[in-house]
Amino acid sequence: MAKKSSIEKNNRRKRMTKNAAPKRAKLKAIIADKKKPMEERFAATLKLAELPRNSSATRIRNRCEITGRPRSVYRKNKMSRIAMREYGSKGLIPGLVKSSW
Incomplete structure (x- = not known):
């Protein structure tokens, strides 16, 4: 049996990912759009970096x-x-x- 804290930490990450998914997707779309000005894309990158790390799906x-x-x-x-x-x-x-057998 795994530690209860590890299980709860993972569940917290799932909740954070679910809540932040639309915002992360919107920022990533701005960053990936090459037609937008460089300043706007850089600002989106900084905003994405300000989001909590545990809101990323790769940490689940x-x-x-x-x-x-x-x-x-x-x-x-x-x-x-x-x-x-x-x-x-x-x-x-x-x-x-x-x-x-």
């Missing part, structure tokens, strides 16, 4: 919904391999067949 870590484990998480199920195996063995995941 994929974590297991059940255990909070940060590594080996399947995107489709949002579960780690360990939780997937445990729940699959109990028959709680439809369509999952645990291989054995």
Whole structure:
């Protein structure tokens, strides 16, 4: 089980990203538009830099919904391999067949 603080930190990052996404997209569009004057693009760059770092989508870590484990998480199920195996063995995941030989 991951530390509760790490899980909460990641959830805070998700919320911040969701709130700041329209503003970030607008600023990035201004920066990418080569037809705009250089001063306006530079000002947009500075405004983008002033936004909190945690509002960037790249800072979100994929974590297991059940255990909070940060590594080996399947995107489709949002579960780690360990939780997937445990729940699959109990028959709680439809369509999952645990291989054995």
